[in-house]
Amino acid sequence: MVKFIHTADLHLGSVFENASFTSNVAKIRRAEMFKTFEDIVRLAMAVKDNFLLISGDLFEEKYCTAHDLKRVFDTLAEAKTLEVVIIAGNHDLFSNTYKQFVNQYPNIHIFSSEKIEKKSFDQWNLDIYGMSWDKSAYFAEPDFSKVSLDKSRINILMLHADIATTSTYLPINIKMISEMGFDYIALGHIHKNGQVAERAYYAGCPEALDFKETGERGIYRVALDKETCQVEFVKTANREFVVSQINLNPDMGYIDIIRLLTSEINHESLIKDMHRFEISGMIDSAINLNEIIEQVRQSFFYLEYVNNAIPDFDIEQIKAENEDNIIGRFIEKMQQYDLTDEVNREALYKGVHVLLSEVDGI
Numbered sequence: 147m148v149k150f151i152h153t154a155d156l157h158l159g160s161v162f163e164n165a166s167f168t169s170n171v172a173k174i175r176r177a178e179m180f181k182t183f184e185d186i187v188r189l190a191m192a193v194k195d196n197f198l199l200i201s202g203d204l205f206e207e208k209y210c211t212a213h214d215l216k217r218v219f220d221t222l223a224e225a226k227t228l229e230v231v232i233i234a235g236n237h238d239l240f241s242n243t244y245k246q247f248v249n250q251y252p253n254i255h256i257f258s259s260e261k262i263e264k265k266s267f268d269q270w271n272l273d274i275y276g277m278s279w280d281k282s283a284y285f286a287e288p289d290f291s292k293v294s295l296d297k298s299r300i301n302i303l304m305l306h307a308d309i310a311t312t313s314t315y316l317p318i319n320i321k322m323i324s325e326m327g328f329d330y331i332a333l334g335h336i337h338k339n340g341q342v343a344e345r346a347y348y349a350g351c352p353e354a355l356d357f358k359e360t361g362e363r364g365i366y367r368v369a370l371d372k373e374t375c376q377v378e379f380v381k382t383a384n385r386e387f388v389v390s391q392i393n394l395n396p397d398m399g400y401i402d403i404i405r406l407l408t409s410e411i412n413h414e415s416l417i418k419d420m421h422r423f424e425i426s427g428m429i430d431s432a433i434n435l436n437e438i439i440e441q442v443r444q445s446f447f448y449l450e451y452v453n454n455a456i457p458d459f460d461i462e463q464i465k466a467e468n469e470d471n472i473i474g475r476f477i478e479k480m481q482q483y484d485l486t487d488e489v490n491r492e493a494l495y496k497g498v499h500v501l502l503s504e505v506d507g508i
C-alpha cells in the first residue's frame with residue numbers, strides 16, 4: 147500500500163498585489179502560506195513510507211525570492227524519509243524555478259520535461275507519471291501515445307491541467323485519461339478540491355488566495371493499492387475567506403443592523419477568518435451604514451465590505467425640492483412606470499441615489 151499526500155497550488159511567495167485586502171494583511175497571509183506548507187510536510191512525515199505529491203504551482207515564481215526557494219527545498223530535504231514528487235505548473239515554470247534543484251536532494255524528485263515521463267519507485271511497486279510546465283500556455287492535451295502502463299504496478303499520474311475542451315492551460319479529457327487505468331490521478335490548477343473522474347482529484351489550494359476562493363481548503367490524504375483507493379480531505383487552511391450576503395430593509399434600526407452583521411458569524415471565525423460583506427437592499431436614509439461597519443470592524447481579524455444598499459428616500463419630497471433639475475425630471479419619468487414592480491422601484495431609488503451623490507459631489 148502506498149500512502150501519500152496530494153497537494154497543489156500553494157502559490158508560495160504571493161504578495162497579493164491585486165487582492166482587495168491591505169498590504170499589512172497581505173504580509174501576514176504571505177507568511178502564513180509558508181507555515182501551511184510546513185504544516186503539510188509535518189503532516190506527511192507523521193505517516194511512515196509516505197509520499198508528498200505536489201501537482202504544480204507550489205511557487206508564485208514572479209514574487210518568490212531565492213531565499214524563499216531555499217527555505218522550501220531545505221524543508222523538503224530535511225524530511226529525509228519522505229519521497230517528494232513535484233511537477234511545475236503555470237506559475238512556477240520548470241526552467242525558472244526548479245531546474246537548479248534537479249538531482250540535488252535524494253528524496254526530491256522533480257519532473258523536468260514537457261512530455262509525459264515516468265519515475266519508478268520499485269520499493270513500493272510504484273510508477274509515477276507526470277510532466278512539467280515550461281512555457282506560459284499549452285493549447286493541446288499532452289501526448290499519451292508512448293505511455294503504456296504496467297498494470298502489475300501501482301500507477302499514478304500527476305498533471306497541472308484544465309479539465310476543459312478548450313483552454314490555454316493544458317486542456318485534458320479527464321474521462322479518457324482516467325480510462326487508461328491509472329490508480330490515482332493527482333491534478334493541480336483548479337483551486338477548489340474535488341473528484342473529477344474515477345480516481346482523479348483536484349487537491350485545490352491548501353490556503354485560499356482571495357475572496358473568490360471561499361470555503362474549506364486543504365489537501366488529500368490517500369492510501370492506495372491495486373484494489374483500494376481511500377481518499378480523505380484534510381483541512382489545512384489557517385484562515386478561510388468568508389463572503390456574507392447582507393440584505394437590509396428600511397424597517398431595520400441601528401441595533402438590528404449590528405445584530406444582523408455579527409450574529410451569523412461565530413466568534414472563532416470572527417477573530418480568525420477573512421470576512422467580506424456584500425450589502426444590498428434598502429436602508430433607512432437616516433442611518434449611516436459606513437459608521438456601523440467601522441464600529442463592528444473592531445471585532446474582526448479582517449473585514450471588508452461592498453455597500454450597495456439604497457437609502458429609502460422620501461421620493462415626493464426630493465421631487466419637490468428638485469422640480470427644475472435632472473433629479474426632478476428623472477423621478478417624474480420613472481413615475482410613469484409601474485413602481486409596484488420591484489425592478490422599476492429599485493431603478494428609481496438607485497437612480498436618485500446616484501444623482502444625489504453627483505450633485506453633492508460625494
Ligand SMILES: [Mn+2]
Nearest residue numbers: 203235236335
Ligand atoms: Mn495553475
